[in-house]
Amino acid sequence: MTKLKDNRIYLYIFIFFIISVINLYNAKYLNNLYEYYYIKQTIWYIAGFITMIFFSKRNVNHLFKYAKLFYYVLNILLLYLLLFGDSINNIRAWISIGPINFQPSEFMKLALALVLINVLCSKDKKLIKFIKMFIYTLIPSILVFLEPDTGAIIFYILIFAIMLFFLKLKWYYYFLFLLLSLLLIGGFTFLFMFNQDILIKLIGTSFFYRVDRLINFRTNNYQLDLALISIFSAPLFRNGFNNMALYIPEGATDFIFAFSIGNFGFIVALIIIILYALFILYINNILRKNHLKKTNYLIVSFNLMFGVQVLINILMNIGLVPIIGITLPFLSYGGSSMLFYFIYLGIILSLTTTLDSNKSMNSFHMDKLD
Secondary structure (H helix, E strand, O other): OOHHHHHHHHHHHHHHHHHHHHHHHHHHHOOHHHOOHHHHHHHHHHHHHHHHHHHHOOOHHHHHHOHHHHHHHHHHHHHHHHHHOOOEOOEOOOEEEOOEEEOHHHHHHHHHHHHHHHHHOOOOOHHHHHHHHHHHHHHHHHHHHOOOOHHHHHHHHHHHHHHHHHHOOOHHHHHHHHHHHHHHHHHHHHHHHHOHHHHHHHHOOHHHHHHHHHHOOOOOOHHHHHHHHHHHOOOOOOOOOOOOOOOOOOOOOOOHHHHHHHHHOHHHHHHHHHHHHHHHHHHHHHHHHOOOHHHHHHHHHHHHHHHHHHHHHHHHHOOOOOOOOOOOOOOOOOHHHHHHHHHHHHHHHHHHHHHHHHHHHHHHHHHHHO
8 A cells, every 4th residue: 555545544544533523522502412522522433444454454255254243233232223222302312321322223225325335246146136135225225214313314215326326237126116206106105195094004104294394395394494504694704712603502513514614614514525535536546546347345345434524514514315314425524324334434444455465465466577
């Protein structure tokens, strides 16, 4: 691995860390609960960085080997949450281990990607692969839907769509799948509009509250209004360190983008967007140099998940998409999400080690031939 490559990725992570910790230090003015979030975030960063280094030294093939076990364990944990989990903000998504809250749905993204890649690269017929991938995606999606955690489902569907694209089925299979999906959505919409009693018996009343939040997310939304004011009233530059320009209740998590702009001006938004672009291009550069199918699929799934999460969060902050609890990677407070991306990143970095090792071996053999 070249030294420049190492320095770039570590530099990006360090800048993410600085921006995150400064904003979380300011978040103490939002709520007493956030008083020590900047310290906790520092601990999560250190733990994540160590985890990334650990996985960067591992053989990726071992992860594919144990993918099913990882997948099954996480599904059991998701089921446990539904049956016995504590409700936090009307969501049963976290398992508490002492002071640490662990969110299995975050790590399911990686497990699902690994399992679907294994299916994609198996010797089964394409139709059998499709059925298996659909079932593997459906199970955690249902469990997470019942928590409820809308954000996680989006990424499960995204991973499935990525693998479906690489599967390269005949066009009529895609058409059939689209038709069935439209029929399912149409039937669900019909029941929602004309026979809600059946839906209430199946999934309870909370579903209607969630749908209303998605449809009318811009109506009387106190948090979004404050985020929009914070963004569009901000100057190009503002020295907001150890200060708070405007109150945003979730400024430490979902709305850290708006909180950053409110505190430090539009220049911070520009820095954040450029930093994410450089980060994604860095991962894409690894993809271009790699020629192994399994690892390529893994890199593509990471990059698209990461990019989509960044895009959705920013669009949430400026009021263009509903607020669905999706955080801003490496900037928002959150241990499970951060560890997930550090693990994923560590796996991808292990590929660069493999690539450089292969290049060194090839050079060695060429020298011997000479």
